[in-house]
Amino acid sequence: MELQIVERNQAIGLTVIVIVVASLGVIAVWNPPPTPDVRIGYLTKDLHQLALRVAVENGLFEREGINVQLEEFGNGGYVMDGFLAGEIDMGYLGAAPALVKSLNQDIMITILAAVNMEGSAIMVKKSEYDAGHVTTIADLVGKTVLHPGPATVQNFLLRLALNQSGLSLANVTAESAIPAAMADSLTASTPAFVVWEPFNGLAEYEEKAVPLALSGEIWPRHPCCVVASDNTFMANNPEIVQKVIDIHAEAETWIIANPAEAIAIAVDWLEMDLTPVTTSFNNIIFDYNLNRTGIEMYLDFLIHEDFIITAKIPSDTTVFLDSFLNTTFVDNLLLCC
Amino acid sequence: MSVSELEQDIEPRLATRPSFNVRDFLQLLVLRILIPVVILLVLWQMIASMTGITLVDVVNAILRLTLEGDSEGIYLIQHIFASVGRVTLGFLIAALTAIPLGIIIGRYRLADSILGPVVEAMRPIPPIAWIPLSLLMFQGNVIGTQSFIIWVGAFFPILINTTTGVKRTEPVHIDSAKTLGANERQILGKIVLPSAGPEIFAGLRIGFGIGWMCLVAAEMLRGRDGLGYLIWTYWAVGRTAEVISGMLLIGLIGFLITFAFLLVEKYLLRWRQSVSV
Numbered sequence: 155m156e157l158q159i160v161e162r163n164q165a166i167g168l169t170v171i172v173i174v175v176a177s178l179g180v181i182a183v184w185n186p187p188p189t190p191d192v193r194i195g196y197l198t199k200d201l202h203q204l205a206l207r208v209a210v211e212n213g214l215f216e217r218e219g220i221n222v223q224l225e226e227f228g229n230g231g232y233v234m235d236g237f238l239a240g241e242i243d244m245g246y247l248g249a250a251p252a253l254v255k256s257l258n259q260d261i262m263i264t265i266l267a268a269v270n271m272e273g274s275a276i277m278v279k280k281s282e283y284d285a286g287h288v289t290t291i292a293d294l295v296g297k298t299v300l301h302p303g304p305a306t307v308q309n310f311l312l313r314l315a316l317n318q319s320g321l322s323l324a325n326v327t328a329e330s331a332i333p334a335a336m337a338d339s340l341t342a343s344t345p346a347f348v349v350w351e352p353f354n355g356l357a358e359y360e361e362k363a364v365p366l367a368l369s370g371e372i373w374p375r376h377p378c379c380v381v382a383s384d385n386t387f388m389a390n391n392p393e394i395v396q397k398v399i400d401i402h403a404e405a406e407t408w409i410i411a412n413p414a415e416a417i418a419i420a421v422d423w424l425e426m427d428l429t430p431v432t433t434s435f436n437n438i439i440f441d442y443n444l445n446r447t448g449i450e451m452y453l454d455f456l457i458h459e460d461f462i463i464t465a466k467i468p469s470d471t472t473v474f475l476d477s478f479l480n481t482t483f484v485d486n487l488l489l490c491c
Numbered sequence: 492m493s494v495s496e497l498e499q500d501i502e503p504r505l506a507t508r509p510s511f512n513v514r515d516f517l518q519l520l521v522l523r524i525l526i527p528v529v530i531l532l533v534l535w536q537m538i539a540s541m542t543g544i545t546l547v548d549v550v551n552a553i554l555r556l557t558l559e560g561d562s563e564g565i566y567l568i569q570h571i572f573a574s575v576g577r578v579t580l581g582f583l584i585a586a587l588t589a590i591p592l593g594i595i596i597g598r599y600r601l602a603d604s605i606l607g608p609v610v611e612a613m614r615p616i617p618p619i620a621w622i623p624l625s626l627l628m629f630q631g632n633v634i635g636t637q638s639f640i641i642w643v644g645a646f647f648p649i650l651i652n653t654t655t656g657v658k659r660t661e662p663v664h665i666d667s668a669k670t671l672g673a674n675e676r677q678i679l680g681k682i683v684l685p686s687a688g689p690e691i692f693a694g695l696r697i698g699f700g701i702g703w704m705c706l707v708a709a710e711m712l713r714g715r716d717g718l719g720y721l722i723w724t725y726w727a728v729g730r731t732a733e734v735i736s737g738m739l740l741i742g743l744i745g746f747l748i749t750f751a752f753l754l755v756e757k758y759l760l761r762w763r764q765s766v767s768v
Contacts, residue, residue, distance in 0.1 A: 231727045251727065258729035259543065300713070304562050305728045328563075329633075330720065331713040332626070339713065341631035459562050461728045 190223035192387075192394050195233045195245035198226050199424050201352045201434050202270045202379040203246045205405040205442075207423050208416060212408065214401045220394065237261050243387040244398055249377045249449055250307050254456055256478070257466050262385040264480045267399055269379035269406075271445060273438035274308050274369035275354045276315055277347055279340035283364050288345045291319040291367060300331040300339060300347035305461045307378060308348045308369075310452060315348075315372045337362040350378070352424060355434030359427065368437055375439065377448040388480075399483040402442060409440045444479055535739065542731045549739065552732035561724070565716050571740065573716040574706055580634070581641025581709075582702045586695060589646045593653025593691075598683060603654075610650060618644040618705045622712065637709040645702035652694025656687025685762075692756040696749060703745045718744075 196206050206224075209215060215222045225242050227233045230251030236242040238261050246269055256263050276299075282288045288297070294316075301309045313323050331339060336347040337357035346366060357363040369376060381402055388395050409416040413435065421431050450471065457467050468474035536546050556567040595602045596610070621643050629635035660683050668678050684691075710719025718737045725733035 229727075231729075234729065254727075255729035259731065261729075303727050304724055327715070329713055329715045330724065332711070335626040335712065338626060338630045339633070344631060461562060461730075463730060 188221055191221045192244055192391070192398060193223045193225055193242045194398070195225045195227050195236045195242035195247070197230065197233070197246065197379075198228060200350075200379070201420055201424060201431070202273050202350060202438060204409060204416060204420050204423075204435075204438075205269055205402055205440065206246050208409055208419055209401050209405040211419050212405070214404060218397050218401060220397055220401075231255065234259070234261055234263075237263050237382075237384055242384070243391075244381065244383045244395070246379060246381055248307065249380045249452065250305060250456075252380060252382050253449070253453055253478075254305050254461055257462050257468070260466075263382045264385055264388060265380045265382045265444065265449075265478060266388075266395070266480055266483050267381045267402055267442045268377065268444045269381060269402075269440075269442070271375045271378055271439040271441055271448075272368070272370040273378055273434075274311055274348065274350045275437065276312065276366045276372075277337070277349070277354050277357055277363040278366040279342075279345045280361055280364050282340075282342060282345040283366070287342070288366070291315050292321065294346055295321065295325045297346070298327040298329050298344040300329055300336045300344065300349075302333050302349055303330050304328075304459070305456060307376065307452065308350065310455050311369050311372050311376070312348045313455075315367050318372065351434035351437055352426060352430060354437070355430040355432075356426060358433060359430035370437070370439070373448070375441075375445055375448065377445045377452065380444070381442075396483050396486060399442075400487055403484065403487050406440045406442045442484060444481060444484070446475065446479055449479065450475055535735070539731075539735055542735075544732050544735070548732035549735045552730070552736045553739075556721075556733065556736060561721065563715060567736075567740075570716050570718050570721050570737075571744065573714075573720075574710065574718040574741075575744065577634075577637050577709065577717065578641055578699070578702050578706055581638040581705075582645045582699050584638060585642045585645035585649055585698055585702065588642075589649035589694070589698070590653050590691060593650045593694075594657050594679065594683070594687075596650075597654040597657025597687070598679070610647070614647045614651070616643075618701075619708045622708065626712065633713045636712055637714075640709040640712075641702040641705050644705035645698035648697040648701055649691070649694040652690045652697070653687060656690025656694075657683055659690070660686040688760050689756075692752070692760065696752045696756070699748060699752065700745065703741070703748070706741065 194206070196203050210222075210224070225236060227236060227247075230247035233242070233245045233247040234251050234255040237245060238259060245263075249265070252263065252265060255261055276291070278288045288294060299312060301312055303309065309328065312326075312328065316322055316325060329344070331347070333349045333353050336349055336353060337360065340347065340363060347363070354363070354365060358365065381399065383395050417428065417432055417435050420435060421428055424431060453471055453475070456462050457471075532546065535549070539546055539549060553567065556570075558566075560566040561570075592606070596606050597603070618640050621640060625636045625639045629639060664682050664686065665678055668682050673681070706717070707719035707722055710717040711723050714720050718741050722734050722737040722741075725731075725737070
C-alpha cells in the first residue's frame with residue numbers, strides 16, 4: 155500500500171516536471187529573443203572605451219532604434235578572435251591587436267573611427283621615486299620594466315621614451331605582465347611599468363607608483379583604441395554602421411562636454427573611487443578622428459620588429475592603410491551635422 | 492654445489508634466453524611508434540588546418556624560433572630550459588612537501604582526522620583560480636608566483652597518492668615488524684615507504700603532469716621567456732604556427748618526462764615484479 159503511494163507521488167512529480175519543462179520550451183520557441191541589428195564587442199572595464207558605456211547609459215542606441223547585443227572581451231586579441239569566429243559585427247579594441255591580427259590571420263575588418271588617444275604612462279615605484287633612485291627614464295638602465303606585451307602600443311611607447319633619452323630597449327629588461335598585477339609587482343630591481351589607464355591612476359591613488367612619463371609627453375596624440383567593423387557586415391549594413399558611428403561620435407562629444415557626468419558613469423562602471431578615475435580620465439583624449447600618421451608609424455614598428463608574418467606584410471603600406479582605415483562614416487557625420 | 496655444476500645449471504637457461512626477433516621488432520616499431528606518430532601528425536594537421544595553417548608552417552615556425560629566436564632574440568632552446576626549470580622547481584617543492592605530509596596523514600589517525608578535511612576542502616580549487624591571490628602573496632617575486640601555481644597543481648596528486656599508499660600498507664606486516672621489535676622509524680623506512688612506493692611514484696608522475704599543464708597559466712603572469720609565454724605572446728599577434736609550435740613542444744616534453752619517470756619507477760621498484768612472481 156505504502157509502496158503504491160510512493161510510486162503515485164513519484165509519477166505525479168515526474169508529470170509536473172515534464173509539464174514545466176515542456177511549457178518553458180514552448181515559451182522559448184514562441185518568444186525567441188529579438189535578433190540584434192548589430193553585435194558589438196568591447197573590453198571589460200576599460201576606461202578608454204567609456205564612449206560605448208556612455209552610449210548605453212544615455213540610451214542612444216534605443217533612441218536610434220538599434221537593437222544592440224554587447225559582447226564583453228578580456229583584451230583586444232579576444233575581440234579579434236570574436237571577429238574571426240563571427241561572434242561580433244563591430245568592435246571597440248586597441249589599434250595594435252586590430253592591425254597585427256588582421257594582417258597575420260587574414261581577419262577582414264576595417265577601422266572606422268578612433269575611440270581615444272593617449273591614456274597610457276610609464277609609472278615608477280613611488281618609494282624608488284621618492285628616494286631619488288628613479289626620477290628619469292635614463293635611471294631605468296639595467297632595471298626591469300613591465301609592459302603588457304611585445305606587440306602593444308605600450309611597448310612601442312617604452313621604446314620611444316628610451317630612444318628620446320638616448321637609450322634603447324636593450325638597456326632595460328622588458329618583461330610582459332598582467333596589467334592589473336603590475337603595480338603590486340614593483341621592486342627596487344623592477345621599478346617601472348608601462349600600461350594604459352585606469353591602472354596608472356589607480357596605482358597613483360594607492361601610492362604604489364607615480365608617473366615618470368605620460369604617453370602624451372612621449373608621443374603626443376598617439377593612437378590607442380578604435381572602432382572597427384567586419385567588412386562583410388559593413389558592406390551589407392552601411393546604414394547600421396553609420397548609426398553606430400553617429401552614436402559613437404555623439405557619446406565622445408558628450409564626454410568632452412560633460413566630464414563630471416562622464417566620470418560619474420565611469421566610477422559606476424569601473425567600480426573604483428572617484429579620485430583615480432578622475433586622474434585617469436584626465437590623461438585620456440576622447441576623440442573619434444583617426445590619427446592615420448600614428449597608425450602608419452605603428453605599422454612600420456610591427457613590420458620592423460618582425461611581428462607580421464613575412465608573406466603577409468603589405469607590399470605598399472599606404473595602399474593597405476587606404477583600405478584598412480575608412481573615414482567615410484566619420485566624414486558623413488561631419489557633412490550631415 | 493661446485494662451480495662447474497653451477498655453469499651446467501646456468502647454460503641451459505642462457506640458451507633459452509629470447510633471441511632478437513625481427514618480426515617482433517617490426518611489430519613494435521609499427522604499433523608503438525609509426526602508427527601513433529601518423530595519428531598525431533594527422534590530428535595536428537587537422538587542428539592546424541582548422542586555424543588556417545599547415546604543419547609546414549609549424550615546422551617553419553619551429554625552425555625560425557630555433558635558429559633566429561623570437562622578436563626579443565630569445566631562442567627556442569632558452570624558452571624550453573626556462574619552462575623545464577620552472578616546472579622542476581615547483582614540482583620539487585611539491586614533492587618535498589606532499590610526500591612527508593602524505594605519510595603523516597596516512598600513518599597517524601589523529602593527523603588524518605585533523606588534516607584530511609582541510610586537504611579535501613582545498614583540493615578542488617583549480618590551480619588557475621589561485622593566480623590572483625598568488626600575485627598578491629608573492630608581490631614582485633615572479634619565480635615565487637610561477638612556482639606556486641605549479642606547486643598547487645602538483646601538490647595534491649602527490650599528497651593523495653602518498654596518503655592512499657601509506658594507508659594500504661598491510662597491517663599484518665606492521666604487526667610482524669612490531670613483534671620483532673621494530674621501532675616507528677624502522678617501520679616507516681622498511682615497511683610503510685616500500686609498500687607505498689608504487690602509489691607515491693604514480694602520484695609523482697601525475698603531479699608532474701599537472702604541474703606541466705599549469706605552465707602556460709604560470710608563464711602568462713609575467714616574464715619574457717618560456718613555452719607558455721611563447722604561446723600567449725604569439726597568440727596576441729595572431730601567429731598561430733608559433734602557438735602550435737609551443738603547444739607541440741609542451742606535449743612532446745611532457746611525454747618524454749613521463750616516459751623518464753616510468754623508467755625510473757621501473758628501475759627503483761623492480762622488486763615489485765619479483766614480489767608478484
